[in-house]
Amino acid sequence: MENKNEIDAIITKYKGKKGATIPLLQDLQSIEGFLSREIMQYASDQTGIKIADMYGVATFYSMFRLKPQGRHIIKVCKGTACHVSGAETIFHAIQSHLGLTDLEDTTDDGKYTVMEVACLGCCSLAPVMMIDEETHGKLTPDSVGKILDRYE
Ligand code: FES
Structure with missing residues (x-):
């Protein structure tokens, strides 16, 4: 396992401590940017925290990722100005173009990760x-596909 020394140091820091699951997972995630099955299983074996409990926490909180982020990060604004200008339709157009379901945020080829964010500070372009x-800005359901296709 890569980064084993770093992983072991994190596990040692939290082993046997009550309420350690969330900070343990946060620190483990900071190593590679996501929680791999291998790291979670290893941490479970070493700490005695049930793997089901770890997955329960990791899937409940949106701050945890179980897959690596894509090479390109798409931030779709859901702020007020964008909301009233059709942000939801734009978000669905992006999902549709990339073949993502509501349960997925990253394409299978690892090219894109899509996330919703608050105001990006350019509301006049909503x-x-x-x-x-x-x-x-000034996105339409048709324009998002053309924009996405320009990225390698
Ligand atoms: S609300 Fe979308 S940029 Fe401000």
């Missing part, structure tokens, strides 16, 4: 999304 550091 509805807005950011892909990595690039802002795209």
Whole structure:
């Protein structure tokens, strides 16, 4: 296992402590940006915290990820100005274009991760999304597909 020393240090820090599941998982996630099955199983074996309990916490809180993030991060604004300008329709158009269900945020090829965010600070361009550091505004369901297809 990669990063075993770092993982062991984190486990040692929390082993045997009450209420340690959330901070343990937060620290473990900070290593690779997500919680792999392998890391969760290892941490469960080492701490005695049941794997089912770990998965319960990791799937309940949105701050935890069970898959790596995509190479490109799409932030879809759901702030008020974007909301009234059709952000929900834009979000569904992105999901549809990428073949994502409501239960998935990352494409199978690892290219994109989609997330909803609050105001991106450019309300006059509503509805807005950011892909990595690039802002795209005045979106329509037709334009999002064309924009997404430009990324490698
Ligand atoms: S509400 Fe979307 S950019 Fe401000």
